[in-house]
Amino acid sequence: MAYEVTATRKRPQKFQDLAGQDFVVSTISSSIAKGRIAHAYLFSGPRGVGKTSAARILARSLNCQEGPTVDPCGKCNSCIEIARGSAMDVIEIDGASNTGVNDIREIKDEVLFAPNSCRYKVYIIDEVHMLSNSAFNALLKTIEEPPPYIIFIFATTEIHKVPATIRSRCQQFNFRLIDLERVKTLLGQVCQESSIQYDDDALLWIAKEGTGSLRDSYTLFDQVASFSEGYISLEKIREKLGLVGLEQMNQLAKIMLSGDLAQVMDLTDQILNSGVSVDQFLVELAEFFRSLLLIKAGIHRQSILGYEKDKFDLSLTEAYSQEQLLHGQELILNLYRDIRYSLNERFELELLLNRLIQLKEYISPARILGRIERLKQDLKISHISDENNEILIGQEKKKALNP
Numbered sequence: 001m002a003y004e005v006t007a008t009r010k011r012p013q014k015f016q017d018l019a020g021q022d023f024v025v026s027t028i029s030s031s032i033a034k035g036r037i038a039h040a041y042l043f044s045g046p047r048g049v050g051k052t053s054a055a056r057i058l059a060r061s062l063n064c065q066e067g068p069t070v071d072p073c074g075k076c077n078s079c080i081e082i083a084r085g086s087a088m089d090v091i092e093i094d095g096a097s098n099t100g101v102n103d104i105r106e107i108k109d110e111v112l113f114a115p116n117s118c119r120y121k122v123y124i125i126d127e128v129h130m131l132s133n134s135a136f137n138a139l140l141k142t143i144e145e146p147p148p149y150i151i152f153i154f155a156t157t158e159i160h161k162v163p164a165t166i167r168s169r170c171q172q173f174n175f176r177l178i179d180l181e182r183v184k185t186l187l188g189q190v191c192q193e194s195s196i197q198y199d200d201d202a203l204l205w206i207a208k209e210g211t212g213s214l215r216d217s218y219t220l221f222d223q224v225a226s227f228s229e230g231y232i233s234l235e236k237i238r239e240k241l242g243l244v245g246l247e248q249m250n251q252l253a254k255i256m257l258s259g260d261l262a263q264v265m266d267l268t269d270q271i272l273n274s275g276v277s278v279d280q281f282l283v284e285l286a287e288f289f290r291s292l293l294l295i296k297a298g299i300h301r302q303s304i305l306g307y308e309k310d311k312f313d314l315s316l317t318e319a320y321s322q323e324q325l326l327h328g329q330e331l332i333l334n335l336y337r338d339i340r341y342s343l344n345e346r347f348e349l350e351l352l353l354n355r356l357i358q359l360k361e362y363i364s365p366a367r368i369l370g371r372i373e374r375l376k377q378d379l380k381i382s383h384i385s386d387e388n389n390e391i392l393i394g395q396e397k398k399k400a401l402n403p
């Protein structure tokens with residue numbers, strides 16, 4: 001069955017469909033319900049979490065012929081045109097490519113004209129922090145005294161770059177990263193809608209890679225779904241996207257623990273030959289050691305570990321001490337940082353694996369110092385008791401000589 005790209009096209013149509021932004025949704029909804037409409041909104045937060053979608057929904061809420069309403073009807077002309085992106089009165093501008101003062105001057109002239117068919121003329125300016133200073137100044141005058149039918153909605157991933165003078169004139173909303181479980185649930189819904197079968201951990205992996213951005217997760221999902229032939233599994237993802245995968249990671253760690261260098265090099269060779277990059281290898285190695293460390297510390301949540309706890313070879317967490325795992329993690333991350341300067345990435349990876357083989361023998365400097373300190377104490381005690389013994393023996397001898 002061929003999969004048609006659907007997830008990335010999924011756009012929330014109402015505020016209540018906006019995932020993971022409950023605070024924003026409830027605040028905007030209640031202010032619309034009370035008829036308190038601001039003339040400038042500022043949506044900030046990480047990429048792909050729903051800022052632009054929220055801006056479009058807000059434009060519809062304000063312009064729906066039944067509204068302004070929290071619940072735009074979706075049937076009137078305004079709703080339909082805005083959803084289609086063809087409404088004359090809802091103007092979307094990409095701040096990244098319209099940074100200059102002239103672009104803003106155009107807006108300044110346009111705002112003097114009343115909306116064509118909608119109630120409000122809405123300007124949605126994405127990535128607003130990219131505007132030049134003079135553009136911001138030009139904009140400021142307009143948002144200070146806007147005609148009553150004008151509404152600005154600004155969106156930005158970098159709120160600190162938006163001048164305070166602009167920020168203070170906007171109603172601000174801070175969007176957050178979306179919880180992993182929530183993203184996973186949403187991906188599950190897409191699967192159901194498209195009659196795709198899936199393994200739970202495969203969806204969790206996609207959500208984890210999306211790092212809290214729904215858009216990134218959907219994009220990756222579409223990519224995975226397109227080669228999955230109706231069944232999304234980690235095995236397929238691993239094979240197609242060039243990943244090491246947990247199973248091989250368990251295996252590798254196990255033979256590293258056994259100290260068999262030849263086997264370690266052999267498996268590494270297999271993994272690299274299957275199309276895994278050294279970079280990717282390091283990322284997964286670091287994630288793996290992180291998970292072992294977390295399990296060792298008693299953390300078992302799947303959304304933090306990335307997999308169910310039982311999928312990890314738990315004999316590894318038994319075999320290593322916490323400081324050994326920490327040290328291993330440090331070695332991996334150091335190489336991950338330096339690998340871009342390397343003349344031969346593969347050699348460096350092999351060197352790292354060699355070091356990790358010796359991880360079992362690793363003793364931290366703090367522990368060595370502790371041991372030395374204890375030895376010193378022991379020596380002192382035995383020295384003192386030796387002295388005491390000598391005194392006692394001396395006394396005995398004296399007694400024997402002078403009964």
Ligand SMILES: [Zn+2]
Pocket residue numbers: 063064065066072073074075076077078079080
């Ligand atoms: Zn409507």
